[in-house]
Amino acid sequence: MNKWLSSCIDRCTPSCEEVARLASEALDRRLTLRERIAMRMHFTICYFCRRYHDQLACMQRGLNSHGDKLGQDCGKCLCAEEKAKLKEACRGRAGKN
Ligand SMILES: [Zn+2]
Numbered sequence: 411m412n413k414w415l416s417s418c419i420d421r422c423t424p425s426c427e428e429v430a431r432l433a434s435e436a437l438d439r440r441l442t443l444r445e446r447i448a449m450r451m452h453f454t455i456c457y458f459c460r461r462y463h464d465q466l467a468c469m470q471r472g473l474n475s476h477g478d479k480l481g482q483d484c485g486k487c488l489c490a491e492e493k494a495k496l497k498e499a500c501r502g503r504a505g506k507n
Pocket residue numbers: 425426427429452456457458459460
C-alpha cells in the first residue's frame with residue numbers, strides 16, 4: 411500500500427485498542443455504520459486487528475452452533491483425529507486472511 415495513503419488511513423482510523431474494543435462490542439450489538447467503516451478502514455492497515463476480529467467472529471460462530479453443549483459432560487474428550495481436524499481448520503482459516 412502506498413506509504414502516504416497508509417499514513418492517511420492511520421490518522422483517520424481509531425487506535426488498535428479502540429478497534430479491539432469495537433470488535434468485542436460487535437459480539438453483543440450491531441455496530442453503527444460509522445463504527446463499522448472505521449473498523450474496516452483500520453483493517454486495511456492493521457493485520458493484527460483484522461485477525462483478532464476474525465478470531466472473535468470464529469469463536470462466536472462456534473458458540474452459536476455448539477454453545478448449548480458447553481458445560482455438558484459428554485463423557486469423552488476429543489480424539490487425536492478430531493484434534494488434528496480442529497487444528498487444520500484453524501490453520502486453514504488463518505491462511506485465508
Ligand atoms: Zn490495529
